[in-house]
Amino acid sequence: MIEAVGLTKRYGAKTAVDQLSFQVKPGHVTGFLGPNGSGKSTTMRMILGLDRPTSGHVTINGFPFRELPNAQRHVGALLDAKAVHGGRRARTHLLSIAQLSGIPEKRVDEVLAVVGLQDAARQRTKGFSLGMGQRLGIATALLGDPQVLLFDEPVNGLDPEGILWVRNLMRRLAAEGRTVFVSSHLMSEMALTADHLIVIGRGRLLADMGTQEFIAHNSAGFARVRAADTDPDGRDALGTALTKAGGRVLQEPDGALRVTGLELPRICDLAHAAGVRLWELSPHHASLEEAYMRMTQSAVEYTSTDDPRAELWEQDPLALPAWEDEQAAPEVPQAGFFAPPPPGAGGKPFLMPSNPGELASAAKEAPEDTR
Numbered sequence: 001m002i003e004a005v006g007l008t009k010r011y012g013a014k015t016a017v018d019q020l021s022f023q024v025k026p027g028h029v030t031g032f033l034g035p036n037g038s039g040k041s042t043t044m045r046m047i048l049g050l051d052r053p054t055s056g057h058v059t060i061n062g063f064p065f066r067e068l069p070n071a072q073r074h075v076g077a078l079l080d081a082k083a084v085h086g087g088r089r090a091r092t093h094l095l096s097i098a099q100l101s102g103i104p105e106k107r108v109d110e111v112l113a114v115v116g117l118q119d120a121a122r123q124r125t126k127g128f129s130l131g132m133g134q135r136l137g138i139a140t141a142l143l144g145d146p147q148v149l150l151f152d153e154p155v156n157g158l159d160p161e162g163i164l165w166v167r168n169l170m171r172r173l174a175a176e177g178r179t180v181f182v183s184s185h186l187m188s189e190m191a192l193t194a195d196h197l198i199v200i201g202r203g204r205l206l207a208d209m210g211t212q213e214f215i216a217h218n219s220a221g222f223a224r225v226r227a228a229d230t231d232p233d234g235r236d237a238l239g240t241a242l243t244k245a246g247g248r249v250l251q252e253p254d255g256a257l258r259v260t261g262l263e264l265p266r267i268c269d270l271a272h273a274a275g276v277r278l279w280e281l282s283p284h285h286a287s288l289e290e291a292y293m294r295m296t297q298s299a300v301e302y303t304s305t306d307d308p309r310a311e312l313w314e315q316d317p318l319a320l321p322a323w324e325d326e327q328a329a330p331e332v333p334q335a336g337f338f339a340p341p342p343p344g345a346g347g348k349p350f351l352m353p354s355n356p357g358e359l360a361s362a363a364k365e366a367p368e369d370t371r
């Protein structure tokens with residue numbers, strides 16, 4: 001198990017990691033998420049004794065890394081796949097690490113086979129592709145057959161087959177009872193790989209919970225409903241009926257409507273009563289990416305501005321229908337009473353009200369969001 005308590009790292013005036021406390025438990029793949037510059041690598045370096053905390057501490061199986069007897073046998077890590085001497089052959093690189101740690105030579109060939117680099121074992125690493133470098137880094141981490149594994153962006157540069165392989169490897173290592181801590185910016189991949197998430201922003205803990213729980217707490221589900229394309233007035237009639245019934249309706253780019261505040265059977269009944277034929281009515285469950293974007297939107301350090309030249313190719317906005325003077329549906333659920341503010345901001349998880357009246361009164365009571 002990895003345990004951080006009040007872990008803090010300052011570089012001059014910059015606080016890279018701020019009072020982080022968390023546990024990474026064995027038997028799970030724990031994803032470590034956060035925007036660029038949020039302190040993930042710094043945290044991993046402190047776990048591995050490569051950086052000293054300014055305050056607080058972090059232990060692996062109860063010991064600071066530097067006090068672990070024969071650390072290579074307890075902890076394996078991939079931090080930077082490029083941190084390899086380019087003039088060395090892959091096997092020689094692994095062999096030198098094995099010899100330093102008292103690991104038998106046959107283990108080198110075992111891990112080369114595990115990561116699929118047998119045929120490249122005698123190639124110099126300077127000729128390696130990004131993906132081959134990642135595989136070699138993973139082989140290095142596995143060398144001591146450790147109980148605790150840390151991977152910083154392990155799928156970076158891997159092709160789809162490689163990504164699938166890493167996912168299965170992580171899950172297998174966790175199923176063997178190991179502690180697996182992995183950072184990644186690939187949300188779709190994390191959703192499939194990690195069963196637990198630790199999310200940080202600007203060095204602070206934003207969430208420490210199961211992946212499914214994280215998605216449920218940080219996103220609002222909605223229904224997608226689309227009137228028949230052959231009935232041009234149907235969409236307006238449907239929008240009007242749904243809005244009158246207390247639903248909140250936004251346009252999707254493909255002409256469908258995004259509806260919150262009404263259950264699917266009610267939407268179906270309202271469409272029927274309005275005489276609108278439907279071509280689609282589907283529940284939408286938010287993805288990890290949407291939930292993550294919502295949670296971290298206020299903790300993003302590096303944001304781009306609009307390109308002034310963008311207007312050169314910007315299309316005319318859609319004509320707004322009479323029933324809703326809203327813009328098109330956002331790609332990411334927006335802050336407001338339909339989706340919860342991040343827990344770090346003192347918010348509560350969103351719960352779909354059971355009836356439109358409750359939703360309407362919630363709307364009146366909801367404070368204006370100034371973000």
Ligand SMILES: Nc1ncnc2c1ncn2[C@@H]1O[C@H](COP(=O)(O)OP(=O)(O)OP(=O)(O)O)[C@@H](O)[C@H]1O
Nearest residue numbers: 011014015016034035036037038039040041042043
């Ligand atoms: N050695 C250092 N000296 C000064 N500042 C540093 C140092 N290392 C990291 N930082 C700063 O600390 C903050 C956290 O950096 P860190 O690399 O840990 O973030 P990260 O979450 O791993 O980012 P990314 O996702 O981009 O890899 C950043 O603002 C970074 O500039």
